[in-house]
Structures are given as structure tokens and as C-alpha cells.
Amino acid sequence: MDLSTMQDIGGCRAVLNTQDEVQRVVDRFCANSLDRNRRADKIRDYVARPQASGPRHIHTRYHGRRVEMQLRTRDQDSWAKIVENLTSRI
Template identity: 50%
Template sequence: MTGDLDAFEVTPAYDTLVAWRTAHAGPLQKATMGLRSRVSAEKCAMPKVSQRLKRTPTILDKLKREPTMALSTMADIGGCRAVLNNVDELRRVQRRWEQRDRAVRTRDYIVAPRDTGYRAVHIIVQYDERLIEVQLRTRAMHEWAFMVETVTGRLNVDVKGGRGPDEVQRWFKAVSEAMAIEESGGVVSGTLAANVTTLREQAEPLLKRGWQ
């Protein structure tokens, strides 16, 4: 009987979640058009613009991981992304967003990368009273993030979210640091280069056989 009650209680909540997710489709389309417009206005070279609605299981997983978060304040149910040629292009597009009242807040993971090494700029914008996350990355940042997502799938553990073997986490963080230096026109020190190689050797067995 308790199971039946739980099912009756959960179903309306699930329906509400699905309806809320669906309500982001139109605002997401507007945000993506706004992103394309800003990228075009800055004459960025061969940008890659994409969009996605967060999948329902992913939304549920995030609510489970962050129990104090309300569905109405989740800012990345709808998200669009521009992959740009370099940091200069990224900053120019960022300024175009921030000069308008669409922008609610900015998270600059270039100035302050996440502990995992993730770098990008996330701008939360608002369309039709819905929050949409605009991600701005350079090609190097996107390449790093793609590698992390690939390994996340291979190991079946949320490496992207900071989980998984320490060896893999340390390697990705060192790689991110080296890529950031090169992207800014600097020279990677011998110490950092050697560290990347050592950490790769430590992580490689885990990357090949998986992690239990």
C-alpha cells in the first residue's frame, strides 16, 4: 500500500519536472539565436554553436546530488554553447552578452578554473522568465572537455564532476594547466611537461582497463 502511495506522490512531481523542462525549449531557441547573432557580430572565425535541453534523468540526478537546489533555480536545464577560436574571441562575445540586460550572472572558469581543471565562461541569461546557460569555450577548452567526457563514459564514473580515480583527475588537471599556458602564448615549463607525462603513465592503466 505504501508503494502505491509513493507512486501516486511521485507521478505529479515527475510530470511537473517534465513540463518545466519542456517550457525551456522556446527560451533556449531564443538564447541560441542570440548567441549566433553575437558571434556573427564579432566576426568570429568558424565558430561552432550548439544547444541542448538537459535530459530528464540528468536533471533528476542533479537534484539528488544537490538536495537544497530548487527546480526553478536550476540554471542549466537549457544550454547553448559557442566554441570559439581563441580567448580574445571569447571575451568579445562575453562582453556583448554582459552589456545587455539578458545576462543575469557570469561564472568565469578561465580566471578561476574548477578543481577538475575545467575552463570556460558560463553566462546565465533569461528569456521568457526562464534561465538559460550560455557556455563560451575556446577550441582548446572544448577539446579538453571532450576528452573528459569520453573518459567519463569509458570508466562509467563522473570524472567531469570530480569523481573517479585520483590519478586520472590529477592528469586532466595538469593537462588543462599546460593547455592554458600554451593558449595564452606562454611556454610550458619542463617541470610541468614532465609532470604531465608522469601523470599520464600513472593514469594509463586505469584508462585502459576501467575503474572499479
């Protein structure tokens, strides 16, 4: 695979108990990136603005690099795993 065609070359996922906990991590992340870079990193909120084909989570990149960070609740994680298992069999 050609690295230039990959969307992300690394990633991490944090599964938290509640959406409030997810939002606190997002807020802290934005504040830290604002201090570090003098601007906040872009956040894609797929909870507030869901995509028809994807899981519900917060998605961002780290320092503008192709590293995906997913923040989701346990329920969102369970649902994403169910959908992933079902679609991988098709």
C-alpha cells in the first residue's frame, strides 16, 4: 500500500463511560492544542453530526498529522463493533 494514499498512518481510541466524559476530554484536548499551536486542532463531531455510514464518535487529527484519535462511549463502541462485524461478513 502506498502511504500517500492512506487516510491515517496511526491512531488510538479511548472508550469512556459517558458522553460528558468524552466532551471533557475533547475540551481539554482543544485547550492543550490551542496552547501548543496557537490554534485548536480540527474536531469532527460524528455524534452531533452523524455520518450515514459510520460510527458515532469524536474524531480528530493530532498536530494536523494523519493520526486518528477516536473518543467514544461504551455504547458507541459496542454499536461500532456490531456494525463492523456485520459488514465484514458481506
